[in-house]
Amino acid sequence: MNLEAAKPVAAASAAAAKPVAVVIKDIVQEYPAPGGGVTRVIDKVSLSFDQPGINMLLGPSGCGKSTILHMLGGVRPMGVDTPTAGSVLIDGVECHAPHDDAVMVFQRYANRPDLSVFDNVAFPFRLKLWRSQVPEVDWRQRVADILKAVGLSDKVGLRPAQLSGGQNQRVALARALVLRPRILLMDEPFGALDAQTREEMQQLLIGLYQDWPCLVVFVTHDVTEALMLGDRVIVLSTQPARVADDFLIDEARPRSAAWQRSREAQALEERILNQLHQASPGRGQVRVTV
Amino acid sequence: MTEFWNPYAPLDSRRRRLLGVGAALTVLLLWSVVAASGLVSSTKLPAPWEVLAALSYLSWHDGGSMLFTATLWSVGRLLVAGVLVISIGIPIGIVMGAAPQVNAALSPLVDPFRSAPVVALLPILVMWLGIGETMKIAFLFIGAVVYLIPMVRDAIQAVPQSYWIGARDLGATPWECIHRAVIPMAMPRIADAVIVAFSVMWTYITVAEYVNAREGLGQLIQNARRFSAWDQVFAGIMVIIALALATYQLMVWLKRRLYPWETQL
Numbered sequence: 001m002n003l004e005a006a007k008p009v010a011a012a013s014a015a016a017a018k019p020v021a022v023v024i025k026d027i028v029q030e031y032p033a034p035g036g037g038v039t040r041v042i043d044k045v046s047l048s049f050d051q052p053g054i055n056m057l058l059g060p061s062g063c064g065k066s067t068i069l070h071m072l073g074g075v076r077p078m079g080v081d082t083p084t085a086g087s088v089l090i091d092g093v094e095c096h097a098p099h100d101d102a103v104m105v106f107q108r109y110a111n112r113p114d115l116s117v118f119d120n121v122a123f124p125f126r127l128k129l130w131r132s133q134v135p136e137v138d139w140r141q142r143v144a145d146i147l148k149a150v151g152l153s154d155k156v157g158l159r160p161a162q163l164s165g166g167q168n169q170r171v172a173l174a175r176a177l178v179l180r181p182r183i184l185l186m187d188e189p190f191g192a193l194d195a196q197t198r199e200e201m202q203q204l205l206i207g208l209y210q211d212w213p214c215l216v217v218f219v220t221h222d223v224t225e226a227l228m229l230g231d232r233v234i235v236l237s238t239q240p241a242r243v244a245d246d247f248l249i250d251e252a253r254p255r256s257a258a259w260q261r262s263r264e265a266q267a268l269e270e271r272i273l274n275q276l277h278q279a280s281p282g283r284g285q286v287r288v289t290v
Numbered sequence: 291m292t293e294f295w296n297p298y299a300p301l302d303s304r305r306r307r308l309l310g311v312g313a314a315l316t317v318l319l320l321w322s323v324v325a326a327s328g329l330v331s332s333t334k335l336p337a338p339w340e341v342l343a344a345l346s347y348l349s350w351h352d353g354g355s356m357l358f359t360a361t362l363w364s365v366g367r368l369l370v371a372g373v374l375v376i377s378i379g380i381p382i383g384i385v386m387g388a389a390p391q392v393n394a395a396l397s398p399l400v401d402p403f404r405s406a407p408v409v410a411l412l413p414i415l416v417m418w419l420g421i422g423e424t425m426k427i428a429f430l431f432i433g434a435v436v437y438l439i440p441m442v443r444d445a446i447q448a449v450p451q452s453y454w455i456g457a458r459d460l461g462a463t464p465w466e467c468i469h470r471a472v473i474p475m476a477m478p479r480i481a482d483a484v485i486v487a488f489s490v491m492w493t494y495i496t497v498a499e500y501v502n503a504r505e506g507l508g509q510l511i512q513n514a515r516r517f518s519a520w521d522q523v524f525a526g527i528m529v530i531i532a533l534a535l536a537t538y539q540l541m542v543w544l545k546r547r548l549y550p551w552e553t554q555l
Contacts, residue, residue, distance in 0.1 A: 075459050098459050110456035113551040114474055126470060129461035159551055179460070 017214035020091060020101060020182040022049040022072065027086035029067050041067055042083070043240035052213040056226040059236030060276065065219040068241075069185045072217060074098040090183075100129070102183035103176040107191045111160040111171050118156040121147060121174045130179065139178075146178045149208060166197035170204065177212060186218040190225070202229055206253045223272050227265055228255050235275045245275040336521035341528070344521035348510070356510065357529065363505035365533070367423070367498065368491050371430035375487050379435040380480060383442025387476075388468045393443060403436035409497055421502040433494040434487040441486065445479030446472060478552035481545040485538060492534035507533075 029042040041064040049055055057065045070076065071088045074097045088095045090102075111120050124130045125139040134142070147153050150170040160168055169189060176184060190198040202225065209216060220226055226233045227249065235245035249268065251259060259265055293299050318338060324330055325337035332340065348357040386393040386400075412429060419425040449472045457471035458464075499508025507530055514522035545552075 073459055075455055098461060100461060102459075104456075104459045106452060106456065108450075108452050110452045112453070112471075112474070114477075114549070123457075123470075124460045127457075127460060127462045127466055129463075161551060175460075 017052060017180065017182040017212065019050065019052060020215055021089075022183065022215065023087075023089040023092075024048065024068070024071070025087050025089065027068070027071065027083040027088065029064065029071075029082065030084045031080055040240040043242050044086070045236075045241060045243055046086075047234065047243065047246075049215055049217070052215055053231035054209060054216040054218060054229050056230035056233045057217060057219045057236060058223065058226045058233055058272065059221065059241060060238045061221050063236050063238035064241035065221075065236055066187050069104070069187050069217060069219050071095070072183065073102045073104045073185050075104070100179075101181060102185055103179050103181040104185040104187060105169075105172050105176050105189045107188045111168055111175075113160050116157050116159060117147070117152055117163070117171055118143060120160065120171050121178055123175060124179055142178050142180075143174075146174045149177075149211060150174045150204065164197070165193050166201055169193065169201060173201075173205070173208065177208060180212065180214075182214050184214050184216045186216065188219055188221065191220070191222070198225070203254060205229065223269055224260070226272070227268055228260065229253070233268075233272065235272055237276075244278070245272065247271075333518065333520060336524055340521040341524045344519070345525040345528070348522060348525055360505055360507045360510045361529065361533065363503075363509075364495050364499065364507040364530075367426055367430060367506065368488070368495060371427045371434065371491055372488060374427070374431050375434045375438055375491075376484060378431075379438040379487070380442050380484075383439045383480075383483070384446055384468075384473060384476075386439065387443040387446025388472065397440075397443075400436060400439050403432075404440060406436070408433045408436070408494070412497065412501065416501055425501070426498040426503070429498045430491045430494055434490045437490050438483050438487040441483035442476075442480050445476040445483060448479060449475040478545065478549040481541075481549065485541045485545065488537050488541060489534060492530060492537065495530065 024045060024047045026044050026046055027042055028040065028044060030038040030040050033039045045068065057068060059065050067082070071082055072090075072095070074095050076082050090099065112123070115123065122139065122143045125134060125136075125143075130139070144153075147156060150173055152167065152170055152174065155163065155167065160171065163171070172189070190201045193201060206229070218229060230249055232246070232248050234243060236242065237244045247268075251264075255265075321335075322338050325332065325335055325340075336344070345357075349355055382396070382400075386396050408429075411432060415425050415429050415432075419428055453471045453475055454467050457467045462470060495506070496508035496511055499506040500512055503509035503512070507526055511523050511526035514520075514526060
């Protein structure tokens with residue numbers, strides 16, 4: 001599959017992430033059910049990503065999309081073995097623990113209220129892992145550069161409480177991208193924002209992606225968001241999650257409102273909604289914004 | 291006029307102060323009336339002006355201030371015990387909060403003491419540590435630390451998991467997650483625990499100074515009681531309340547200065 005066609009040419013791009021091969025093979029995830037026994041959340045999902053590109057994982061809320069993202073990031077918030085069966089391979093190596101290649105952006109942006117914008121973005125470089133890899137002169141420059149890229153250069157000294165929701169999410173995005181990850185995992189990052197801010201953030205992400213084309217896996221339950229951002233859209237069914245659909249969108253970003261109303265886009269939207277209804281009749285919720 | 295039965299209606303600070311001062315003055319007035327009327331003998335209930343006179347006597351007579359010396363001793367004991375409570379209690383609380391296995395092992399040993407009669411420990415401490423300063427400081431320490439440790443543990447456990455996951459994802463080691471993400475977020479509540487610990491120590495100071503104290507506010511009260519100088523007993527109690535209140539206000543002010551972001555958590 002060739003995703004290059006859909007990717008806008010970033011002529012001015014100074015750097016690019018080294019391509020990474022991510023293979024998810026027959027993963028199954030089960031959680032202990034409250035009344036005893038187990039609940040199967042994910043049922044034999046196989047996916048592979050081997051090019052830079054924005055990959056949208058779309059599905060109703062609570063379908064297990066975030067769990068897949070956690071597996072890619074190697075974090076285990078539930079303290080349960082993840083995955084129950086199957087394997088997640090990054091460059092052929094099985095992934096069990098958090099690794100340097102992937103960074104996550106959450107819906108709850110997890111900015112530290114006690115730290116300034118600058119220190120929030122510089123936070124990873126205070127950790128042993130990054131401190132030993134990046135000299136201070138370099139990381140200071142990187143932090144300054146990324147703050148400029150997300151448009152927060154004039155806010156470096158402020159605390160998170162002095163910022164809007166959108167600005168806070170910019171801080172979280174900057175903190176992730178300052179590490180120049182090969183994989184950027186986004187867990188409904190704009191889900192808590194109002195419609196206008198969400199659109200601004202989507203535009204910002206498109207710009208940042210052009211500067212640093214890496215493998216983006218973006219979880220959303222917003223059909224419109226998936227259509228406006230994705231090079232590839234993977235539709236998941238719910239309880240348990242299975243891949244219901246998987247297709248490419250060959251349209252340059254940023255995608256216009258006109259394209260959104262085009263027959264092509266409308267057809268894609270209908271296709272997604274049909275898949276969701278077939279896969280999970282009457283279960284979960286998706287959002288379509290117009 | 292704000293609604294009476296509405297817990298959410300804000301009261302402006304002037305009215306709030308007016309009501310508070312009014313209530314205090316009412317009590318003072320009732321006290322004066324009862325004392326002046328002779329209904330209760332002045333040996334049982336000294337009049338407010340007698341207490342005031344005792345206060346001024348204790349503050350300065352025969353070229354010295356008994357009150358000042360006593361206060362210095364009590365504050366000194368409190369500070370020594372406070373340093374111990376902070377430097378021993380906080381690390382234990384943090385480790386219990388951060389490591390469930392340590393918590394499981396230590397909480398049966400610590401938690402019951404929150405409702406244990408700490409005062410009843412005094413004779414045992416006297417038996418073990420004698421009647422000197424060590425015993426007094428140990429008593430204050432035990433009385434406060436059994437409150438502090440569980441509060442610090444709860445403060446650690448109350449930090450939202452997202453900070454932990456976020457740091458872990460960025461490559462923090464498990465210990466880095468605790469000391470770079472969780473502990474800083476728990477600091478305001480840990481400060482609350484320290485404030486409570488100091489309040490508890492002020493309530494125990496008189497007990498600690500009952501046994502063989504030559505100096506201190508507790509000793510001053512104890513001594514006055516022995517000579518039935520009830521005006522001085524009242525004065526001593528009021529000084530302790532005032533000092534405890536001042537400590538509280540100072541620490542709350544300090545906490546707001548150190549953690550101005552707390553309300554935004």
